[in-house]
Amino acid sequence: MSLSRSEVSRRRRPRWRVRTVLPLLLGLALLIWIMLPLVPVLLWSAAGAWRAPDVLPSSWTADAALSLAEPEVLMAGVRSLGLGLSVAVTATVLGGLAAFGLRGPTPGGSPASTRLIGFVMLTPLAVPPFALVMGSNVLLLGARAPSFLGVLIVLTVTALPYTTYMFVTALASYEDRFEAVARTLGASPAQVVLKVRLGLLMPAIARAGFLAFLVGWSDYITTVLIGGGQFITLPLLLGSAASSTGGEQLTAALSLAMIVPPVVLLILLARRGARGRTSS
Amino acid sequence: MIRHTSRTPRLRRLGPLAGAGVATLLLTSCASGSSGSSAETQEFEDFDAVLEAAEGQTVDLWMYGGDEQGNAYVDEHLAPAAEELGVTLRRVPVTDTADALNRVLDERQAGREDGSVDLVWVNGPTFSTGQQAEAWRCGWTEMLPNMALTHPQDPLLTDDFGTPVDGCESPWHKAQFTYFYNSETVEEPPSTLPELLDWAGENPGRFTYPGPPDFTGSVFLREVMISQAGGAEEIPLQYSEENFEEFAPAAIQTLEELAPSLWREGSTYPRDEQALNELFTDGEVDYGMTYGPARLTELLDSGALPESTRVLPLEEGTVGNASFLAIPVNAADTAGAMAVANLALSPEQQALKANPDVWGQFTVLDLTRLDSADQTQFEELPSSPVVPSYEELSENAHSELDFDWVPALDEAWRESVGRG
Amino acid sequence: MLTAAPAVILVLLVLGAALIMVGLQSLGLMPVFGEPQLSLNAWADSTSLLESAGVSVYIATLSTVLSAGLGLLIAVYALTAGRGGRLVAAVSAATIPIPHLVASGAIGLLLADAGFLARLFGMPEGFPQLVATQWWTAVILEFAWKESAFVALVILGSISRSAMALSETASTLGASAWQRFCHVILPLARLPLVVSGLVVFVYTLGSYESPWLLGPLAPEPLSVRAVRLFGSTQLSARPEAMATALTSVVIAVLAIAVGLLLVRRSGDRS
Structure with a gap:
């Protein structure tokens, strides 16, 4: 904000300087802010020995x-x-459906009940994963739910607020006119939903699905407590590597193993998104 | 909330889910009442019956997963040997042994008798809590043939932090609390704990300890209390409020007075032993401490600790204990777990585990009870370049105080010194 | 409305049941061992509970303010700076998948007393202490780092189409960059900013990894207190853990209620 303000005050100067240098500096600062914490992780993953005050590791290894x-x-x-x-x-499926339900004035639904449902869908955020797990663990164990199913149920609840509100914000700027146009052009209801609605909501679906994927991909506490330690995922390996002296290298390598696949997924999604946009 | 939903016929499809919710609610509220009566489900005639029942079972061994050598020992030596008995041994790594106990307690709260925890590497506080909650199977260790190779009166094996073992856990290895220092920065290392504390006072910022209730920090706190009292024999092992009032304040006061000379002026403390090791390796402090000296060999070897690390023997000795394998009362594969516990006590496995190149953990066996071939296995073990022998380390050793001392002291520390 | 039913039922069922269990345990009615007995002991140590609540709210508030500010900055830059903006948006989005556990470790490696940053500057004497300080510096920075990317993603996801188009129109009508920011982007971004800020607040309130790894030992936020008491080897500590968890839930529910009011208002205004 302050940068933009200084941009205004400097408008009398030759425009090219302000226009090119300031955004460049700002962009660079943002890039450094975003990338810097990853540098030591990258270095550690390939470091042999690395002691203070050395700026770089003194030896390298691929172990x-x-x-x-x-x-x-x-x-x-x-x-x-x-x-x-x-x-x-x-x-994603449940969240998308919930968002549609929250949106429209439906027969029998009052604004108050819509608001109440909106509130309910946000409540999982208020319950820290730890508390949710502690409360539900005994129930799931008692119900003899297989551990994978138990973890899935709890994590789905954790992820629902994110997916729901991804769709709610997307639907807020969603133009119903497209569907109306499609209908007047003779599209069947199924076609409207499949082609128009899903097409227009594709970015939101991708984003919601991605966030929900991350909830499952990166979870530690739910998997460890409900999974009973027999459902061993990457975060569990990471947790045990991180709790050992001299485990920096393995911890860093596992960290990268946790970061890379979703980033690849993200790039794929972004590519598809970009292609979809240009072709439409 | 469940009655709400049944109003709309459309929601019928979700009925089973809602039903399951109600059922579990009822189930657990009943189960919580009955959890006191533990089912002594399986009893065995003799150890042959155990071995027979064990065949084909899969044993889940829950253990602290942050010790790579320990993990490798179980995966590469213990598990293959168990395979020969027809038992599949699966290692479940946890960051804290209490996680395993909590799992057992949760399962019992839920009324599950087919528990997923079959065997736990355990000692001290976790064992005591489990005993209080009647979570461990008892009276099974005398059935193990290899128990005969331990000394029946070995105090480290009969009591675990003041809690009688009573055949509720089978010994696995011994450990000795050990300090170490950086020989590059400390020229004249102290030789007693009071001297170490004096050194810390004279060298501001170069010493600290993990903050209790961390396991290691908690041990250090008790060692300071014992030292302030003038030795282990001065403090009654048994906990009582009078005993606490008599001995604890001196320790707390000493540490409070020392705090300004510690790392970060005592405004905060490393979270655990590993965090202290990081400070040590980065050269921020000159001393470390551990209850697992066996690991020092490998940590120096791999470069996780600097080569100039040396063990610091204290004249008055340090505290020692043993760690054990315990079987929860609701374990699904009890026989398999017993078979593994017996296997872990065998001279072959104990000798293998004592090898510093494998794990370096001190044996619980009484070597005089072994036949000569087995004795040679132990005699031929290579010695560690860093860690002295158990005899040397455990000289003048004292045993752990009663478990009840632990939370009381930790809490007193947290309320005073820990607030920075 | 009906399509919302499966999600609502699942949430109510799981959360409701879990919270009942937590509540019962905090009142001593579901002991892990022994006879159930109604007791308020777990709630008796209210000073320490309140202190923990204060620490949690402090961390969450600062983290939210920083994340919202930085997230908005990233989003605006992404929308207005052409190719450079797209690069920043892409790199920022790429940090979203990083779990907090990993991010906390990374921030620790970066900011510790002998961390990468201190080493870069040649370990100067006056290098500020950032990890395990009484101001929770590293904890808040970790949250700000992770959550600003989240805020930016939410803003970009919900407004990039409309903002681009409107911004172009405004530009052809002669609006300056500042005017475009104030009159086009900011009003559009208000709703997603409030929503994501609310998410960040309640998330950081209940988050455990970062304050545990990067914070001082005492005083503790609610999450750390709850987990410590739960993992305690004293059976009596469990009800206290549950009481601490419930306190956290209550604060978060209040925050969401306030947040929803804000959302409604910003929704009405735009």
Whole structure:
């Protein structure tokens, strides 16, 4: 904000300087802010020995990176992926439906009840994962729910506020006219939903699904307590590596293993999004 | 809320889900009342019956997962040996042993008798709490043939932090609380705990300890109390409020007075042993401490601790204990767990585990009870370049105080010194 | 309205049941061992509960303000700075997948006394202490780092289409950059900013990893207190853990209620 203000005060100067230098500096500062914390992680993942006050590691090794290829780690990765995708599907579908329900004035629904439902959908945010797990664990154990199902149910509830509100904000700027136009052009209701609605909401679906995926992908406390330690995912391996002395290298490598797949997924989604936009 | 939903017929489809919710609510409210009566479900005639029942079982061993050598030992040595007995051994890594106990307690609260925890690497506080809650299976260790190789009166094996073991856990290895220092920065290392505290006072910012209730920090706090009282024999092992009032204040006061000379002027403390090790490795402090000296060999080897790290023997000795394997009362694979516990006590496994290149954990066996071939296995073990032998480390050792001392002291520390 | 039913039922069922369990345990009615007995002991240590609540609210408030400000900055930059803006938006979005556990570790490696930043500057004497300080500096920075990307993502996701188009129109009508920010982007961004700010507030309020790894030992925020008491080897500590967790829930529910009022208002205005 202050930068923009100084931009205004300097408007009398030659325009090109303000226009090119300031945004460039601001962009650079933002990039540094975003990237800097990742630098030590990257360095540690390939470091042999690295002691203060050395700025860079004194030796390098690929040991930590290679240990990621061990079957134990790969299996954990597959489980994390499965959990993430399952949470993504359930939470996105339920959240999308909830957002539609919250939106329109439906027969029999008053604004007050809409507001109440909106509030209910936000409440999982208010319950820290720890409290949610502690409360539901005994119930799930008692119900003999398989541990994967238990973790999935709890994480879906955790992810629902995110997916719901991704759709709510997207629907806020959603133009019903497109659907009306499609209908007047003779589209069937099914076509309207499939082609127009899903098409227009694709970015929101992708974003909601992605956030929900992350809830499952990165969860630690729910998986450990409800999964009973037998459902070993990447965060569990990371947690145990992080709690050991001299585990920096492995911790850093596992950290990267947790960061890279969703980033790749993100890039794929962004690409598809971009293609969708240009073709429309 | 459930009655609400049944109003609309459309929601019928969700009926089973809602039904499950109600059922579990009822189930658990009943179960919580009955959790006191633990089912001694399976009893065995003799150990052969155990081995027979164990075949084909999968044993989940819950243990602290932050010790890579320990993990490797279980995966590469103990599990293959268990396989020969027809038992699949699965290691479940946890960041804190209390997680395993909490799992057991939750399962019992939910009325589950087919528990997912079969075996836990445990000692001290976690064992005592489990005993209070009647969470451990008892009276099974005398069935293990290899128990005969331990000394029946070994005080470290009969009491665990003042709680009688009573056959509720089978010994696994011994440990000795050990201090270490950086020989590059400390020229004349102190030789008693009071001297160490004096050193800390004279060298501001170069010493600290993990903040209780962290396990290691909590041990250090008790060691200071014992030292202030003039030795282990001065303090009654048994906890009482009078005993606490007599001995605790001196320790708290000493540490309070020392605080301004500590790292960060005592405004905060490292979270745990690992955080202290990081400070030590980064050269911010000159001393470290651990209840797992066995690991020092590997930590120096891998460069996780500097090469100039040396063990600091104290004249008055330090505290020692043993750690154990316990079986929860509701374990699903009890027989398999017993078979593994017996296997872990065998001379082969104990000797293997004592090898510093494997794990370096001190044996619980009484070597005089072994036959000569087994004795040689222990005699031929390579010695560690860093860690002295158990005999040397445990010289003048004292045993742990009663478990009840632990939370009382920790809380007193948190309320005074810990507030910075 | 009906399409919302499955999600609402799931949330009510799971949350309701979990909270009942937590409540019962905090009152001693569901002991892990022994006879149930109604007791308010877990709530008796109200000074320490209130202190923890204060710390939690302090961390959450500062983290929210910083995240919202930085997130808005990133979003505005992404919308207005052409190719550079798209790069910043992409890199910022790429940090979203980083779990808080990983991010806290990374911030620790960066900001510790002998961390990467201190090493970069040659370990000067006066390098500020950031980790485990009484001001929770590193904790708040970690939240600000992670959550500003989230705020930016939400803003961009909900307004990028309309903002681009309106901004272009305003530009052709001769609006300056500042005018476009004030009269086009800010009004559009208000709703997603309030919503995401609310999410950040309640998330940071209940978050455990960062204050545990990067905060001082005492005083503790509610999350750290709850987890410590829950993991305690004293059976009597469990009700206290549950009481602490419930306190956190109550504060967060209040925050959401206030936040929803704000959302309604900003919704009415735009």
